[in-house]
Amino acid sequence: MLPEQANKLLVIDDQPDLCEFISEVAIGLGYETCVVTEPEAFRRAVQEFLPTVVVMDLQMPGTDGIELLRYLSERGSKAQILVASGMDQRVLATAQKIGQAQGLHMLGALQKPILLADLEALLGRCLLTAAPIDPESLVAALSRREIHVYYQPKATRIAPNRWIIEGVEALARWQHPTLDMISPAQFIPLAEKHGLIRTLTEQVLETALSQCRAWDAAGLSLSVAINLSPQLLNDRSFPDQVARMTDQAGADPRRIIFEVTESAAMSDPDTTMDVLTRMRVKNFGLSIDDFGTGYSSLKQLYLMPFSELKIDTSFVRDVFSHEDARTMVETMVLLAHKLRLTACAEGVESQEVLDFLDAVGCDRAQGYFIGRPMTGNALAACTREWNALYGSMGTVHSA
Numbered sequence: 001m002l003p004e005q006a007n008k009l010l011v012i013d014d015q016p017d018l019c020e021f022i023s024e025v026a027i028g029l030g031y032e033t034c035v036v037t038e039p040e041a042f043r044r045a046v047q048e049f050l051p052t053v054v055v056m057d058l059q060m061p062g063t064d065g066i067e068l069l070r071y072l073s074e075r076g077s078k079a080q081i082l083v084a085s086g087m088d089q090r091v092l093a094t095a096q097k098i099g100q101a102q103g104l105h106m107l108g109a110l111q112k113p114i115l116l117a118d119l120e121a122l123l124g125r126c127l128l129t130a131a132p133i134d135p136e137s138l139v140a141a142l143s144r145r146e147i148h149v150y151y152q153p154k155a156t157r158i159a160p161n162r163w164i165i166e167g168v169e170a171l172a173r174w175q176h177p178t179l180d181m182i183s184p185a186q187f188i189p190l191a192e193k194h195g196l197i198r199t200l201t202e203q204v205l206e207t208a209l210s211q212c213r214a215w216d217a218a219g220l221s222l223s224v225a226i227n228l229s230p231q232l233l234n235d236r237s238f239p240d241q242v243a244r245m246t247d248q249a250g251a252d253p254r255r256i257i258f259e260v261t262e263s264a265a266m267s268d269p270d271t272t273m274d275v276l277t278r279m280r281v282k283n284f285g286l287s288i289d290d291f292g293t294g295y296s297s298l299k300q301l302y303l304m305p306f307s308e309l310k311i312d313t314s315f316v317r318d319v320f321s322h323e324d325a326r327t328m329v330e331t332m333v334l335l336a337h338k339l340r341l342t343a344c345a346e347g348v349e350s351q352e353v354l355d356f357l358d359a360v361g362c363d364r365a366q367g368y369f370i371g372r373p374m375t376g377n378a379l380a381a382c383t384r385e386w387n388a389l390y391g392s393m394g395t396v397h398s399a
Contacts (some may be wrong), residue, residue, distance in 0.1 A: 010051035124185020258287035313347030
């Protein structure tokens with residue numbers, strides 16, 4: 001990547017934990033980041049760091065986002081600007097219009113609490129690359145097997161204060177020969193738009209099944225979760241295809257979990273129910289992802305044949321800063337158990353959050369505290385180290 005095309009993200013917010021969250025997401029997408037919490041540091045960073053993307057709050061002690069927009073305009077900033085605030089949508093929309101009127105490139109607005117998927121999608125659109133990514137490039141990448149699979153560990157609670165890594169989530173990464181690593185936020189929408197998502201998903205599954213055999217040989221029995229595009233929920237032939245692939249690999253389908261977002265599952269309930277029920281009949285696990293961020297009815301939820309409920313990062317991240325977030329997480333764990341589902345919390349970034357999840361009886365946990373996405377070989381070493389420390393009684397907890 002050429003220096004002038006470096007992806008640089010500047011964040012200003014008076015909530016350090018939110019700044020850290022945004023920064024970690026951006027780093028995962030390939031950004032260099034700079035985090036500040038007060039206006040003077042922001043002004044220096046604009047001049048010295050030269051951001052390509054700016055994420056700003058509207059309400060901060062000593063200044064406000066409108067003043068900072070004016071400053072960026074006066075500096076002639078070409079950065080794309082994302083406004084993030086807990087204020088209502090009307091105020092957010094007005095702030096965007098003010099920025100646009102001042103000649104700024106307004107990327108959009110996100111209402112707090114910020115959802116991981118929304119943040120990744122917006123930041124992914126802003127990534128600069130040395131050349132445009134087009135459908136032909138992705139077709140070539142699939143044929144050359146340039147799509148790699150990384151694995152993020154998921155810890156299972158086996159007893160109070162005891163967690164062991166028993167599963168992973170498979171995540172696609174495009175290792176381009178000249179553009180380095182391309183974010184899935186860039187190529188997944190491209191695959192969905194141009195009819196390539198099924199081929200991509202099948203390659204990820206094939207790679208994950210092969211990796212499972214390698215882990216088995218090393219004495220590790222891990223489940224693998226794979227994300228399903230909404231398009232595949234309308235493909236009635238898909239359950240038969242993945243069953244054939246799993247059978248040919250000699251794998252146990254009960255170790256494969258397909259993750260479906262809440263909004264995708266409810267977009268066409270009749271067809272989705274057909275596809276998902278056939279997946280469960282074939283003994284695959286089904287997880288409803290990002291739960292609490294969509295608009296489904298509880299009736300549709302209990303009719304769908306899910307085996308796991310994943311609690312969205314936006315709730316888990318705020319359990320110590322917002323009482324309502326704690327209540328939501330506790331309630332969703334209880335709801336999952338009442339529906340005879342496994343509860344899995346995403347976005348676990350600290351021992352304190354893991355301890356909270358332990359106290360409310362959450363079954364599984366996933367997040368950077370447990371492990372970042374990594375190669376299959378690195379995952380094996382991470383699993384052994386984690387299980388030796390957290391799988392036995394007497395784990396040291398933070399004060």
